[in-house]
Amino acid sequence: MFKTSFSAVALLTVALGSTFVLNSTFALNSASAQTPTFPATDWPWWRGQQRDGSAAPDQNPPTRWSETENVAWKTALPGRGHGSPMLFGRHVYLATADDTRQVQVVLCLDRQSGALQWESVVHQGNYESKGKRKANEKASWASSTVATDGERLFINFFNDGAVHTTALDLAGTILWQQKLSDYVIHQGYGSSPAIYQDLVICSADNKGGGAIVAMDRATGEIVWRRDRPAKPNYASPSILNVSGKDQLVFTGCDLVTSLDPGTGATLWEIEGSTTECVTTTLTDGTHVFTSGGYPDNHVSAVLADGSGKVAWRTNTRTYVPSMLHKDGYLYMTLDAGIAECVDCATGQTVWKARLGGVFSSSPVLVGDRIYATNEQGETFVFKASPRRFEKVAENKLGESVFATPTICDSHIYTRVAHYEGDRRQEYLYCLGAQN
Template identity: 30%
Template structure:
């Protein structure tokens, strides 16, 4: 295809996607990890540029327990999940001063204490914690990595239901009006370091990534009943070390040329599935990457995926193939300063990433050419968002650096909160909803 024609097509698609996603975000709807489109782009929304603990905060609410799940929003309510240590002689979860101190320090909750896995409902207007819903009680939780939590997967909102996934502890659905638990579904697998994959909804099913150390499969549950509609094993993996067979990526669902796809990175393989049946559409052997965390992004022609831990790489793959397309549909690969945890973001023919150690890069989406690379202070797990020509990168240290969406690097602002950013940001109208390890914030251009 003529490069000028391809660029024109990309420009038209970008405008259409921006308008569609931006309209959804302005309606205060943030139903899943990385927002309405699942790719962190909220369109022409005028988010705050400057804030601190003393500026730009509409409200700040202390959260019980520990969890890295991102906020999801609908109908004036914010929902998130958390893990709370159970009090030994109480029926209801109890948050102690000791627990708050442990959460603030980032200390692993360990395997000794029993936990309750909760869904939290917060009023969007006031920040008031309205309700806690106990989804699972775990008497002997296994150890987890000290950078993970027992409540890291982001829930998804659909048709008045909140669907939560806690990996090996199971999935559950909550009626958001009554708080009733509609169903629970156990999922047996061993993550070794804790759960991470967020659920996605396609039509009337929710797709769960179940890439454990012991077994690897994808399952689709009926959103009304929790019953398994389909379940398929992942492709065979060469690696025999269980720790290098697991993965934690969230599926990306899109449609290209009338074919709907759910693309899910995993150890050794990138795989595209038919979300209605679980049938494999195509696969790519990316080598020996494992523990994949970043969610893919899609620009209408290529999907961009990260290979995971080991030596993280970014791959650009055309999505119109079938079968094993490793030798035919990979357009380019980048091996330098690619994240193992944070997801990419794409805009106007450019793709941005930030490495775990804080090196941000911008590439041409067409050919992978590096346009700029700059170090941004901090370490990074949260995925960035894009709004109205600005990229927002949130660090472990509580900082948020805002840079221009441009082929040349331009820092616009650096903001600091007291807590630790592990959860990715959410957006409500023109406001940012930020979760730290201890609090939930509504950051606003009009805080009062």
């Protein structure tokens, strides 16, 4: 059912114990703040500066590589994680969970050499699910991507039966930590922080009833909080400028929800997504595009003007990899190893092509090229063109890949695992010319 927006009075009401909690003083102060901006050589959060998987178009990352070709550096990583590398200034940041030491940590590497600069332990122990339902075997205990506001680092982890957001300074010292909600493990946890004005916004949908929470970036104090249905879901908050306004669009729990990112007030909400969604929503300026895979497969285009109308819907299974948009067309890598181009206006398939393998990593757009990596470590480079499928290159690196690569400053930063005997060892590769 379509829900109308909150009134101005409701926006300034703190309704403790309800589904909508707003600290009005912080919200009003945040309204005048600016979301931090970064040079094109940075990748400050999940899915990049535009939050849509597109890299700066005026760069030339390699299209061919191997274990020995076009490798600027590679660094062995402790433990396992599926979060993407985050790039800021001279450093690369990423999260990992090390079973040997029972720690969840943030790592900082030198961007030029790959040398480890520091490691900050965020949680010690307690990151298993305490004898209850274990996570999906494909999940990791460090599947979120680090975000930065230029002064701090933010990361989400499931630990000790709950999801926590942690802020660190750029030297790795923990500044604050905030519990989002208790969390019942179903498949795992991997939602990443989103930065908006003075806020860091995080989510923790789960079968026990989760929340979307906006915190003051400097202090961790909760500015607003929205309780969510007691259903499993894995999407990250997506902040889009669509239909002339900033909207925090969130899919899953059988809903497509748009909130005012500054206050948490409902802009619009419709029933229509599936229960479990993984992908991060994107827009063409008019529609928001949603996808999910349980209990039903779907890709849909929802008008973001508050009308509650769904322009089109298909039963395509794009469950885990997020989609891309370019010039009126959607490009997607289906979980089952198929690339597809769809007309944004109609939902009609323009072309399909089999790539092969199984996909969990999301594709990345660079100019007119798409880079898509499957779980077996095969990366397919093809044109973002509605005319036809045109493969540019195919490369193999490693045997196990779940993390989405980061492409920035003509380099590809990709998290790859090799099997060394019966041991799985992760590496971060920097592909491209030597810096």
